[in-house]
Amino acid sequence: MRKKITLKQIARELDVSISTVSKSLRNSLEISEDTRQKVQAFAKFYNYKPNNIALSLKNKKTKTICIIIPEIIHHFFATVISGVENVANENGYNVLVCLSDESFDKEVINMEMLANGSIDGFIISLSKETQQKKDFHHIVEVINQGMPVVMFDRVTNDILCDKVIIDDSLAAFNATQFLIDKGFKKIALLTTVDYVSVGKLRTEGYVKALLNNELQVDEDLIVKIEDTENFEHNIAKLIQNNDVDAIFAVNELFAVTAIKEAYKLGKKVPDDISIIGFTDGIISKYSSPSITTVSQNGIKMGAKAAKMLIERLESEEEEQQDEQYSTEVIETELVERESTI
């Protein structure tokens, strides 16, 4: 059990000063070829690696970024992490992952715990509870301390910072228009409660598309789902009581559940009902029938968010922060599969 070796030990062994060792290892020209060689050989033999924590303290940066997400079980968020990881690693950064579990308190605790020097910046998608409370003091505080934050997907206009989003409203508009173009008249919407920012925006896009085509918005066809458990009967009721011929769902869970409920009620997808989902995840891909969906490229979003954060971190060093925040919109597209005619 050979513990890690330090500069101090090397210095003692070779009978030189710590400064000399440090400089030798950093290939300083100040040091004679001879000692440099000697020190480097010794260090290599003992597999010396500088202690990261000491470097962090000295440099006042940790080369670690933190991503806070509501749930890792959601495939979309997992893909975002993957995108963040790629870019972070390429740039020599590590990624700390925190889960808020959709809880405001956990989000706050996580941020406060890490804002004390442990990391260089945050990438965050708001928890449901935070969006509901509209309390963003923890994020504002971190930004005020001079720590950069990039928000993605579930963002808020109440905070000024870099953001990565998709055009949820437009994507929903296009999906709905696609159904309208197919000739469907009774198009239902499965959405979340309004305080979830993306749910609300998607609902708006749906409504806009209907109005744009002079179709009337029937409240009975709009189902707002609060809980992600036990919502099946809401969907079943919708299908049973209304003669819907198409459904637009704001996530893939709602979409696949609609397929199953329709099937139970003797309706086939896409023959009797066409269905479009949102988020191109594995459920959509492997469901039978596979689901036509709005693709929301998580890897790309994560990569972009990481890039923005790291650029800000690295630019901070040179000149003064310019405080010009930007919002990047990642393209979406409709992936046609078997659940639509």
Add this chain to the structure above:
Amino acid sequence: MRKKITLKQIARELDVSISTVSKSLRNSLEISEDTRQKVQAFAKFYNYKPNNIALSLKNKKTKTICIIIPEIIHHFFATVISGVENVANENGYNVLVCLSDESFDKEVINMEMLANGSIDGFIISLSKETQQKKDFHHIVEVINQGMPVVMFDRVTNDILCDKVIIDDSLAAFNATQFLIDKGFKKIALLTTVDYVSVGKLRTEGYVKALLNNELQVDEDLIVKIEDTENFEHNIAKLIQNNDVDAIFAVNELFAVTAIKEAYKLGKKVPDDISIIGFTDGIISKYSSPSITTVSQNGIKMGAKAAKMLIERLESEEEEQQDEQYSTEVIETELVERESTI
């Protein structure tokens, strides 16, 4: 933009020494009630929080653990992270997530990069490439440095450390036996190449079950899939050329693909072919028909792994390491759904 305040600044403002400030904040009895109050009030007002990095350097521990997984996109690994997070947070630890992308080199780089003081310990599931190469020097080295490692799921006997696994062979045996009990005779196996430890063990369980029931093992019915892309035709060929009446797949991707390929060939699941998968993920749950599967509780595995790691970390402080490693086996069970009669 109020930067974080330090002990030094507080000391200067209040015209006392740094030691006095530090002790006051830690409620040391050495300090007079009076100064203590004054310092604490001031610190609270300026929202003082000790710098984590400085504490890490001082205490020689970071309260951060790292989990290295092959892919985050796999639902199983995402659930493991979730389990690790829960336990880690409860104990005041943060979780760094690294992805090896099934690559040996990335695994090595990640470990070496973090073994220099950045974290207190590792939780790891081996990449495919590492299992193939059987080169574990990076892990051995870390352990020799005195940093605890807990392996899970894809483990190896070549390394002595704490491990969390399921009994892959037994679980596969039971799944196969289940099919045999239903009266099936031509039971096919969709598995991975042998160097993936869990694939190999599951294959062994399958073979054992057949032999145990005096059924012969037909090599034509065993499909070993190397690549996770473009393997559909292998499965199609199996179904087409052999009159299989049941299939046991070692993961859910293979299982759901089998359903789709069978369907294309005009065979229905479960009417014509019964299928059992492995890993109770979202694909199995939302597939149509939903898939009977061996549940492999990722949350539980992650939680257990984190618990073992943290216990070792905290016990290290007190007495000398006892070097008694243990292997925990997490229970599995067969979740019956629609893909089996």
Add this chain to the structure above:
DNA sequence: CTGAAAGCGCTTACAG
């Protein structure tokens, strides 16, 4: 009760 000093492991401006 308060503070100077040493130390965690490193880097670097400054002396010699």
Add this chain to the structure above:
DNA sequence: CTGAAAGCGCTTACAG
């Protein structure tokens, strides 16, 4: 060319 000193932000044994 080499090394002592200061410093990153903290804690704590030791003096006073």
